[in-house]
Amino acid sequence: MSNNRKEIDPYDYIEYFKRNTGLMVSMDKNGKPNVMALDWKTIEEFQGNIVIRAQVAYTRYTYECLTEGVNEFSVNIPSDKIYDAIDIAGSYSGRNVDKFKKAGIQTIPGINIKVPTIKDSLLSYECQIIHSSKSNMSSHHYFYGIIVIAFASNKLIK
Template sequence: MSRSPFPLSRVYGLLEPGPVLLLSTAHQGRANVMTLSWHTMMEFEPPLVGCVVSDRDFSFAALKATRQCVLNIPTVELAQKVVDCGNCSGRDTDKFATLGLTPLPAEQVAAPLVAECYASLECRVVDTRLVNRYGFFVLEVVQAWLDADRKDPRTLHHRGYGAFMQAGETIQLPSKMR
């Protein structure tokens, strides 16, 4: 096996573990949605998710002010809308209208669910200690929604620089974990 140097600026594409998300917020009467791939599970019960939102993103101020959002999980059928969402700013674009996404009322937070997504996780910010330094928010999932009619959903996984993978075949192996 041969090894060659790999650019440090592309390491995240090797480690990206989870699906690309659409993070939705609502602030000052305005709903917004952004593409997010920098997130990680932190705890199982209650479910805690860490995510990085840059202070350059329009959603950052809304998330910091309201301390609420929805993590929406799109499938490959929404791939182009996911990319388009990430390529424009909520500062000057109503992304829901422009991209043909449908906001639905959430049950426990003010931010909307995205109807076209396979699953939606209503979240509250529970830790902001790393926000100012890294843009890292710790979210607690307070309500989860799943479209049970979608069998074998294929999620998108960002590899960097416009490259994506889709989730593949599910395999089941013996495990003591439940």
């Protein structure tokens, strides 16, 4: 497959997914993507579907994109090549900074969703939100996204 990645099952490489910080991509109501660093994420079953459950604070621009923009997101585990992107994605807000440009992050158009995934990722998951709820932390909200397709880099598979 192109982009040096192969389709995988959602639970493949789950230990890798759990151990590493993710880059969550969302999209605002005008179709502009945004990226933030995401540590609080799990892969689990929810209502018979395999989902990523992501915990996002109400103050994040990402929260606004997920609730008022496109009802989808991608989660990407970066390779060393773009590891510095975590600092930028996790310390600036998409309200006033184009973090893709600032961090030199390139995207790949979504295969099954409008939201793109991130090039140079070891793992990427395209998700459609099916549910959201208050989290056990009053400052955060849970988003449950069905994993519609997942990819692993050939680097990880080898």
